[in-house]
Amino acid sequence: xxxxxxxxxxxxxxxxxxxxxxxxxxxxxxxxxxxxxxxxxxxxxxxxxxxxxxxxxxxxxxxxxxxxxxxxxxxxxxxxxxxxxxxxxxxxxxxxxxxxxxxxxxxxxxxxxxxxxxxxxxxxxxxxxxxxxxxxxxxxxxxxxxxxxxxxxxxxxxxxxxxxxxxxxxxxxxxxxxxxxxxxxxxxxxxxxxxxxxxxxxxxxxxxxxxxxxxxxxxxxxxxxxxxxxxxxxxxxxxxxxxxxxxxxxxxxxxx
Amino acid sequence: xxxxxxxxxxxxxxxxxxxxxxxxxxxxxxxxxxxxxxxxxxxxxxxxxxxxxxxxxxxxxxxxxxxxxxxxxxxxxxxxxxxxxxxxxxxxxxxxxxxxxxxxxxxxxxxxxxxxxxxxxxxxxxxxxx
Numbered sequence: 355x356x357x358x359x360x361x362x363x364x365x366x367x368x369x370x371x372x373x374x375x376x377x378x379x380x381x382x383x384x385x386x387x388x389x390x391x392x393x394x395x396x397x398x399x400x401x402x403x404x405x406x407x408x409x410x411x412x413x414x415x416x417x418x419x420x421x422x423x424x425x426x427x428x429x430x431x432x433x434x435x436x437x438x439x440x441x442x443x444x445x446x447x448x449x450x451x452x453x454x455x456x457x458x459x460x461x462x463x464x465x466x467x468x469x470x471x472x473x474x475x476x477x478x479x480x481x482x483x484x485x486x487x488x489x490x491x492x493x494x495x496x497x498x499x500x501x502x503x504x505x506x507x508x509x510x511x512x513x514x515x516x517x518x519x520x521x522x523x524x525x526x527x528x529x530x531x532x533x534x535x536x537x538x539x540x541x542x543x544x545x546x547x548x549x550x551x552x553x554x555x556x557x558x559x560x561x562x563x564x565x566x567x568x569x570x571x572x573x574x575x576x577x578x579x580x581x582x583x584x585x586x587x588x589x590x591x592x593x594x595x596x597x598x599x600x601x602x603x604x605x606x607x608x609x610x
Numbered sequence: 611x612x613x614x615x616x617x618x619x620x621x622x623x624x625x626x627x628x629x630x631x632x633x634x635x636x637x638x639x640x641x642x643x644x645x646x647x648x649x650x651x652x653x654x655x656x657x658x659x660x661x662x663x664x665x666x667x668x669x670x671x672x673x674x675x676x677x678x679x680x681x682x683x684x685x686x687x688x689x690x691x692x693x694x695x696x697x698x699x700x701x702x703x704x705x706x707x708x709x710x711x712x713x714x715x716x717x718x719x720x721x722x723x724x725x726x727x728x729x730x731x732x733x734x735x736x737x738x739x740x
Contacts (some may be wrong), residue, residue, distance in 0.1 A: 357639055358640065359642045359643045362643040362661075366643070366657075366658065367656070370655055373656075374654060405659065414704065415703060415704055416703060431677040557634045557635055557638040558638070560627070560635035562632055574708075575708075576713075577712060578665065579666070580666060581663070581664045582664075583660075583661070583662040584660040584662075585660035586658060586660075586662070588654055588656055589654070589655045591654065592654065
């Protein structure tokens with residue numbers, strides 16, 4: 355059995371192969387023409403396929419569906435996005451006790467930044483959990499309760515990480531506001547990535563096996579057959595030499 | 611009863627698939643092939659220009675008309691929006707369709723035009739009743 359992708363791929367490959375074979379034949383022919391005094395002045399014939407239509411009958415023999423675990427996919431996407439929240443959070447404005455001028459946390463951290471970021475990532479992973487479909491849907495719908503819960507979790511993770519790494523800073527009036535903006539931006543980013551990942555998983559969870567050979571289709575009534583009509587275009591590429599920035603010559607195929 | 615469904619119904623239910631999910635999967639397969647070719651390096655490349663699909667199906671239960679999605683862009687979200695109101699599950703495999711009387715057979719048509727992916731408006735003549 356084959357999938358639609360495999361069938362389409364095989365057809366496209368064969369169309370391109372047919373053109374390549376015709377070109378090989380023209381090459382041999384041109385050498386023959388060269389050898390003959392009279393033929394030498396005649397143009398060498400060459401078949402050009404510009405576009406071709408292929409119609410194929412097939413039947414769906416099997417549809418396999420895997421269950422999509424929303425919680426598992428969310429966990430994976432969330433883990434990948436925590437770094438982004440962490441990076442935003444080290445830009446929060448804070449104050450060092452004894453100093454009057456607030457500054458970004460990353461400036462206060464100095465050499466401790468890698469250790470702090472590792473600690474913050476770990477704390478965020480502990481604090482931000484989307485345990486069930488209800489919480490995931492609330493995030494996707496950007497419900498205020500879910501946003502507030504993530505803001506709180508981020509605040510708590512920040513406090514824990516500062517304490518664990520011995521960084522002594524205090525919040526200033528804008529810290530809370532900045533954290534809220536960062537959290538909301540990040541939630542938007544997370545929700546978009548999650549929608550994509552869930553869509554992709556849902557699509558990939560279905561495998562459609564096709565029957566395409568004469569033997570496979572022999573006993574299937576005409577009305578039960580599906581049809582696919584492809585219009586295929588041949589695009590020609592040619593080798594060109596391109597000079598890179600460091601002066602190296604490279605050969606690459608470019609569309610003609 | 612299994613999952614709240616009578617056992618007699620269950621066999622058909624297990625063979626069926628939500629129509630939107632089936633179309634999504636078909637489009638993803640076409641898209642995968644198109645994308646693969648886009649990254650390939652060959653002297654002459656065969657590129658998909660138009661793909662037209664006609665698929666037989668039967669609604670698992672209830673009445674459902676044929677579906678003509680017209681010209682669809684290759685973004686499954688758009689197709690899902692067009693099929694949004696259609697919650698039906700459909701039978702598509704030869705084994706399942708073999709048991710369906712001809713009068714219940716329907717057709718699904720769709721056309722993907724790769725040259726105008728960005729401005730496909732489509733002639734959505736889909737009509738479906740559950």
